Amino acid sequence: NKRVIFTFEMVSSGEVPDGMTIDKRGNLWVADNGGGR
Incomplete structure (x- = not known):
């Protein structure tokens, strides 16, 4: 039951x-590097 819920290529x-x-x-929690404020 795989499905794409977000594509990081959409983030510029x-x-x-x-x-x-x-x-x-x-x-689902996703940590991202470079998204800090």
Whole structure:
């Protein structure tokens, strides 16, 4: 049951995925490098 939910090519600010996890409620959390403020 694979499906794409986000494509990082759509982001133009240089952010790249740096890890992910799913919490106990089923929410997907993705850390990105370069997205900090």
